Amino acid sequence: MTDPTLQVEGLSKRFGAVIASEAIDLTVHAGEIHAVIGPNGAGKTTLIGQLAGEVPPDAGRILLEGREITGLPAQRRAHLGLARSYQITSLFPRFTALENAALAVQAGERGARGLWRPAWQDMALVRPAWEALERVHLSHRADAPARTLAHGEQRQLEIAMALATRPRLLLLDEPTAGMGHEESSQMIELLERLRGELAMLLIEHDMDAVFRLADRITVLVYGRVVASGTPAEVRGDPEVRRAYLGEDENVVL
Amino acid sequence: MLRRTVPLAILLALLVALPTVAETAGRGWWTGVATNILIFALAAGSLNLILGFGGLVSFGHAAFFGTGAYVVGILGFHADRGTPVVTWPVELPGTYQALIAWPLAMLAAGLLALLIGLVCLRTRGLYFIMITLAFAQMIYFFFVGLEAYGGDDGLSLWQRSELPGLDLGDDVQFYYLVLALAVAAFALKQRVVDSRFGVALRGARDNDRRMRALGFDTQRTRLAAFTLAGAVAGLAGALIANQTEFVSPSFLAWQRSGELLIMVILGGIGSILGPALGAAAFLLLEEVLAAWTEHWMIVLGPLLLLVVLFAKRGLWGLLERPLGTRAEVPRD
Amino acid sequence: MLLVLEQTLNGLQLGVMLFLMAAGLTLISGIMNFINLAHGSLYMLGAYLCATVAQSTGSFLLGIAVALPGTAVVAMLLEAAALGRLYDRDHLDQVLATFGLILFFNELVKIVWGAQPIFLDAPAWLQGTVELVPGAPYPAYRLAILVVGLLVALGLYLLIAKTRVGMLIRAGASNREMVGALGVDIRRLYTLVFGLGAMLAALAGLMAGPIYAVQVGMGENILILAFVVILVGLVDTLGRAFLPTLLKIAFDPATAGAVGASVASMAIYIFMAAILAWRPTGLFGGHA
Numbered sequence: 001m002t003d004p005t006l007q008v009e010g011l012s013k014r015f016g017a018v019i020a021s022e023a024i025d026l027t028v029h030a031g032e033i034h035a036v037i038g039p040n041g042a043g044k045t046t047l048i049g050q051l052a053g054e055v056p057p058d059a060g061r062i063l064l065e066g067r068e069i070t071g072l073p074a075q076r077r078a079h080l081g082l083a084r085s086y087q088i089t090s091l092f093p094r095f096t097a098l099e100n101a102a103l104a105v106q107a108g109e110r111g112a113r114g115l116w117r118p119a120w121q122d123m124a125l126v127r128p129a130w131e132a133l134e135r136v137h138l139s140h141r142a143d144a145p146a147r148t149l150a151h152g153e154q155r156q157l158e159i160a161m162a163l164a165t166r167p168r169l170l171l172l173d174e175p176t177a178g179m180g181h182e183e184s185s186q187m188i189e190l191l192e193r194l195r196g197e198l199a200m201l202l203i204e205h206d207m208d209a210v211f212r213l214a215d216r217i218t219v220l221v222y223g224r225v226v227a228s229g230t231p232a233e234v235r236g237d238p239e240v241r242r243a244y245l246g247e248d249e250n251v252v253l
Numbered sequence: 254m255l256r257r258t259v260p261l262a263i264l265l266a267l268l269v270a271l272p273t274v275a276e277t278a279g280r281g282w283w284t285g286v287a288t289n290i291l292i293f294a295l296a297a298g299s300l301n302l303i304l305g306f307g308g309l310v311s312f313g314h315a316a317f318f319g320t321g322a323y324v325v326g327i328l329g330f331h332a333d334r335g336t337p338v339v340t341w342p343v344e345l346p347g348t349y350q351a352l353i354a355w356p357l358a359m360l361a362a363g364l365l366a367l368l369i370g371l372v373c374l375r376t377r378g379l380y381f382i383m384i385t386l387a388f389a390q391m392i393y394f395f396f397v398g399l400e401a402y403g404g405d406d407g408l409s410l411w412q413r414s415e416l417p418g419l420d421l422g423d424d425v426q427f428y429y430l431v432l433a434l435a436v437a438a439f440a441l442k443q444r445v446v447d448s449r450f451g452v453a454l455r456g457a458r459d460n461d462r463r464m465r466a467l468g469f470d471t472q473r474t475r476l477a478a479f480t481l482a483g484a485v486a487g488l489a490g491a492l493i494a495n496q497t498e499f500v501s502p503s504f505l506a507w508q509r510s511g512e513l514l515i516m517v518i519l520g521g522i523g524s525i526l527g528p529a530l531g532a533a534a535f536l537l538l539e540e541v542l543a544a545w546t547e548h549w550m551i552v553l554g555p556l557l558l559l560v561v562l563f564a565k566r567g568l569w570g571l572l573e574r575p576l577g578t579r580a581e582v583p584r585d
Numbered sequence: 586m587l588l589v590l591e592q593t594l595n596g597l598q599l600g601v602m603l604f605l606m607a608a609g610l611t612l613i614s615g616i617m618n619f620i621n622l623a624h625g626s627l628y629m630l631g632a633y634l635c636a637t638v639a640q641s642t643g644s645f646l647l648g649i650a651v652a653l654p655g656t657a658v659v660a661m662l663l664e665a666a667a668l669g670r671l672y673d674r675d676h677l678d679q680v681l682a683t684f685g686l687i688l689f690f691n692e693l694v695k696i697v698w699g700a701q702p703i704f705l706d707a708p709a710w711l712q713g714t715v716e717l718v719p720g721a722p723y724p725a726y727r728l729a730i731l732v733v734g735l736l737v738a739l740g741l742y743l744l745i746a747k748t749r750v751g752m753l754i755r756a757g758a759s760n761r762e763m764v765g766a767l768g769v770d771i772r773r774l775y776t777l778v779f780g781l782g783a784m785l786a787a788l789a790g791l792m793a794g795p796i797y798a799v800q801v802g803m804g805e806n807i808l809i810l811a812f813v814v815i816l817v818g819l820v821d822t823l824g825r826a827f828l829p830t831l832l833k834i835a836f837d838p839a840t841a842g843a844v845g846a847s848v849a850s851m852a853i854y855i856f857m858a859a860i861l862a863w864r865p866t867g868l869f870g871g872h873a
Contacts, residue, residue, distance in 0.1 A: 052466065078468030090466075092459045103456050106449055107467035118447035125449075165467065310677045379620060379676050383812050390809055507809065511684045518681055548696050554689025558667060561674075561682045 003066030004029045005169050005199035006051075011060035013046055013223075020046035021057065022223040028169065031196045035210045036203050038220035039243060044203045045087065047220070048173050051201070052084045053077045065168060078107060081168035085158040087177050087203075093147035097138055097157050100146050101129035104164035132164040133157075136190055152183035159190065170194075172202045176209055188212055219243065268432055272425045281424075285496075286540060288428045290533045291435045292492045297516040297528035298442060299485035304514070305523035306446055307478050308458030309374075310382045313389030314513050317366055317483040319505030321358035321490025323396060326408045326500035328354045333411050351414035351421070351491075358491035359484040365392070366483020370476045386507055393505040407501025414495050421495060431492055435529075438485060443525050445481075454478050515557055590721060598727045601734030602789045606811035608741060609785035612754070612778050614815065619668070620676050622683035624786050624811070625804025626690035631656045631787025632794045632803065633698055636705035645708035652791050653784050660783030664776050672775070691801050700801060705794030730792050737788070754778055 006028035013021040020043040028034040036044055049055035051062060053074035062070045069077050092100050102125045109124075119125060133139040136156040141149060146157060155175060162170055175191065176184040188209050191200070195213075204210050210217065211231050218228040219240050227237040234240055268287070275283035296318050303309040331338045331347025338345045348354060373384045402408050413421040421427045445451050456464045457471040464471050494500050503509070512535065520531020542549030606628065613621045631652045639648035663686070671679050706712075707726040714722035745751035753774055756763070790804060797803065 054466075074466050075468050075470060078466065084466060086463075090460060090463045092456055092463070094459055095456075099452075103452060103464075104467055106452065107464075107469055116444060116448055118444070119449040119452040120447070122449075161467075304677075310680065312680065379614075382620070382676055382680060386809060387813050507805075508687075511681075511687075514677075514681060515684070518677075548692050550688045550692040551696065554685040554687070554692065557685030557688070558682045561678050561685070562667065562670060 002030065003063070005032075005065055006034075006201065007061075007063040007066075008051070009061045009063075011047070011050060011057050011062065013043075013050060013055065013057050019043075019223045021050065021060075024060070024220070024223070024225055026218055026225070026228070028199045028201055030168075030199055032215045033191070033195060033200045033202060033213050035214035035217045036201065036220060037205070037207075037210055037217060038226075041222070042220040043223040044220055045173065046223075048084065048171050048201075048203060051171055052082070078165065081166075082171065083162040083165050083167035083169070084171035085155075085162045085173060085175060087173040089151075089154045089158055091146040091154060091157060091161075094145060096143050096145055097133060097149065097153075097160075098126070098129055098142040100157055101132045101160050101164045102126055104132070104161040105129050108165040128166075129164055132160040135163060135193070136160045137186075152179055152186070155179065155183075155187060156190065159187075163194075168198060170198055170200045172200060172204075174203055174205065176204065176206045184209065265436065269429075272428055284424050284428050286536070288424070288431050288496055289493075290536050291428075291431045292489050292496060293513075293516060293532040293536060294529035295431075295435050295438055295492070296486050296489035297513050297520070297532045298439060298525075299482040299489065300513050301517045301522065301528040302442060302445070302485075303475075303478050303482045304517055305527070306451065306458065307454050307475055309475065309479065310514075311373075311385045311479075311482075312382050312507065312510050312514065313369070313385035313387075313392075314482070314486055315505050315507070315509035316369075316389040316392040317362040317486035318490040318493070318509070318513070319396065319500075319502070320365055320392065321362045321487030322494040322500045322504050323402070323408075323490075324358040324361050324487070325354045325414065325491045325494040326410060327402055328357070329410045329412070329414075329494075330402060330408055349412060349415045351416040354414055355488060355491045359487045362487020362490065363480050363484030366486075367476070367480045370479035370483075374472060374475050374479065386510070389505065389507055389510055393502055393507070396502040396505060403501070405502060407499060407503070410494065410498040410500070413498060414491075427495065431496075434488070434492070438488075439525060439529065446525065450474065450477070519557075519560060591723060594723055594727065594731070598730045598734075601730055602793055603807065603810060603814060604734060605737060605785045605789035605792075606807055607814045608738075609782035609789075610808075610811050611815055612782040612785075614812075617672060617775055617778065619672055620679045620683065621668075621782075622680060622808065623663075623686035623690065624782070625808030626687050627656050627660055627783045627786040628790035628793075628804035628807065629694065629799075629801070630659060630690065631790035632705065632799045633694060633703070634787070635791035636703050636794055636799045637698075639705060640703075645706075648705075649788075649791060652787050656787035657780040657784045661776050661780040664779040668779075669772065669775065687805070694801050702798045702800035705791070705799050707795040726795060733788075733792065737785070750777075 004027045006026070008024055008026040011021050011024040011026075013019075024047065026034075026036075036047065038044055046055060050057045053069070053072055053076070057070065060070070061068060064077070064080055064082060067080065069080060069082070072080075092103065095103065099120060102120060105125050105128045106119065130139065130142065133142055136159050138153060138156045138160060141153055146154065149157060155177075159172075159175065162172075172191075176187050179187060184206060191202075191209075191213055194200070202210070202213065214231055216229060217231055217234045219226045219234060219237075221243045226243060227234050227240045229237075271287055272284045275281055296314070299317075300311065300314045303311055327338060328347050329349055332349050333347070336347065338347055369385070369388050373381060373388065376384055396402075397405050413427065415421065416430070419426050419430065421430065446455075453464070453469055453471075453474045457469065457474055461471050490504070493504070516531035516535045517528045518531065519534050520529065521527030538553065539549065542552055606624065609627075610621065610624055613619055613624070634655045635645070635648035635652035637648075638651045639645050642648075668682070671682055711726040711729050713725050715725045715728055716722050743751075745754060786804070789807070793803070793807075
């Protein structure tokens with residue numbers, strides 16, 4: 001029985017009087033798409049921050065493929081197979097899309113710290129970068145400086161960069177943020193294509209995306225896990241309905 | 254690619270021909286001026302590695318420049334007098350041998366940069382600017398306090414460094430050596446900027462957080478760049494000591510650091526050869542204006558202000574689109 | 586014992602000048618997020634203006650009356666015409682632009698007043714000594730500097746903490762857009778603050794004149810020290826600065842006597858480097 005890709009045990013974090021995470025338990029299996037949803041202020045972004053290594057938890061453990069990564073800095077986690085995309089696009093504006101992806105590939109290669117060979121003439125970097133772009137259907141914009149890309153394209157590039165490091169686990173912080181209907185659909189299709197290849201933890205508000213993609217869903221309310229299970233189970237959970245809808249039963253979940 | 258190599262080749266040819274042209278025109282002193290420009294181009298170029306490509310505004314670069322000069326000066330001083338530089342733990346004699354003194358200058362400057370970098374690079378933005386300035390001041394005062402080596406008045410060298418096969422006392426030969434070193438340095442800089450290291454440095458400049466999230470050790474990258482820049486500045490210092498046959502703490506004054514920054518900006522930040530253009534522009538302006546009026550600085554000040562306000566991309570920006578090789582889509 | 590008292594007072598007096606520079610700089614750097622390297626030039630200008638007027642009229646006080654507003658006007662004109670455009674630029678731009686100003690001012694002073702230092706004598710009524718402790722005469726002028734320093738510190742505090750203008754300044758520091766949206770002309774406010782900072786520098790400069798000689802470039806060393814002091818966090822956004830005084834006492838006269846002037850000069854930077862190495866955001870958590 002192999003270890004799940006991600007195992008979170010009792011993760012807790014508070015900022016002064018605010019409880020961002022309260023004893024969160026979570027498991028993501030290999031190849032699974034696991035969505036984390038919850039009303040605003042539920043602590044979803046803090047959760048990702050802790051998983052990524054940018055926010056130190058107060059208590060609890062995080063295991064990546066059975067290996068404890070709780071105290072490790074973000075850099076080390078990247079090398080162990082963790083990748084993330086950001087809610088607010090965080091790219092290298094002066095580099096082209098291809099170069100952005102190549103940088104991500106370069107990050108994954110330890111050792112070779114060349115001071116001599118031009119990085120971007122090195123096929124070992126450029127080819128996987130190109131492939132990553134093709135997978136997100138962005139290859140036609142390979143030569144465009146990242147700052148000239150449309151918002152949706154930038155989000156695609158974010159995913160490409162995350163993929164370029166060939167991660168085991170991909171943390172996606174609201175991948176459809178700021179997207180219109182068409183762009184969202186494209187993003188969902190993209191993630192759909194990746195299904196099974198790697199494990200994904202997905203934070204999303206877009207319920208359409210969530211129910212199409214998620215194999216399992218965890219619901220967070222005020223930092224606590226309120227429900228966890230298959231989409232059907234979560235849909236039917238009364239506490240979830242209450243958290244999202246209050247007493248109003250008219251909105252379709 | 255060809256667009257750039259042709260003008261560069263022409264420039265190089267002109268530079269090689271310069272001493273001969275100068276002699277024929279009866280203006281032999283042009284060679285000295287050109288040597289000076291090349292040395293400062295080297296120094297400014299090293300600053301630009303960390304400034305333009307690393308995003309680090311160092312206001313203390315003159316410290317490395319001056320340290321390199323002093324290494325040569327001190328070794329020469331002891332060689333003149335036949336006394337050892339230090340007697341413990343080993344006896345180190347003075348020397349005028351360039352092959353010893355110059356690498357030593359680079360080593361000293363580089364080491365200094367490493368130590369300073371370890372402290373300074375933990376800070377950001379405004380803090381970084383000021384702390385580099387402060388460290389440079391500290392080192393300046395250190396040299397001022399070295400009474401044995403002339404203190405405030407500085408140190409004269411009785412001769413230039415010695416290199417087997419060449420007579421560096423001959424201005425023309427010295428010029429060609431400096432030219433060779435400068436060309437080599439800029440070529441190296443281009444390679445470094447294009448290399449994985451250079452890419453990592455630029456990435457850290459543009460988005461440090463993302464770089465770290467991807468797995469890069471940005472601190473180490475910046476420290477390495479800072480050290481390299483310091484070492485090259487040290488070489489420039491060794492050369493200037495030879496050029497002027499004199500070293501003084503004024504080489505390390507913070508105004509010198511400011512002037513290096515000016516050269517980089519004038520020439521265009523973020524381009525490989527920009528600083529060379531900037532150094533040339535600055536020093537030539539100095540020559541031209543100084544001949545005209547002793548108060549030429551009064552023009553430079555506002556000029557700089559105007560450049561900063563309106564012409565950020567500098568001279569190079571007026572000539573060329575920036576940056577070396579780009580990633581090309583694989584064709585197969 | 587008496588020597589220690591004298592050293593301490595000397596240190597305090599140097600501390601006062603440092604404080605005046607640092608306070609002026611804080612107003613500008615801290616509140617307007619603008620690095621002004623030309624602040625040292627304003628210090629110099631204040632000294633030169635005062636010296637010129639004092640020499641020709643024989644009155645130090647008249648010199649002050651001209652130097653302070655004179656420097657302030659020059660500073661405000663500069664700010665309105667050129668420097669004001671640099672607030673949104675990155676620090677490198679500000680450093681370079683104001684560095685250009687230093688070059689300009691140094692040369693300007695050389696043209697107008699010549700390259701040789703000029704003399705500024707302390708006012709006649711302050712030229713004696715005062716016996717603070719029986720048997721220990723201390724120059725009255727230096728004592729006056731201390732008194733002035735304290736008064737200015739008090740005045741600044743009252744201005745920033747208790748008046749409406751001070752409140753606007755503090756508000757503008759934390760949220761420029763908001764203050765602007767409230768209908769306050771933030772540009773005019775900044776120009777005013779710049780002028781105020783300039784006056785503090787000018788005051789420091791003219792007070793230093795009788796002790797240190799009025800010459801080209803006189804403001805540069807103290808400028809760097811002032812930046813150091815702000816950086817380390819010893820002068821905060823409200824201009825509170827008790828510690829630079831202590832710093833100066835500890836490092837300048839005493840150590841100068843003991844280990845030589847050059848080491849003393851280095852000492853302050855070593856101290857600062859040590860603090861920043863330990864706490865990269867300064868002693869009190871500073872600001873960017």
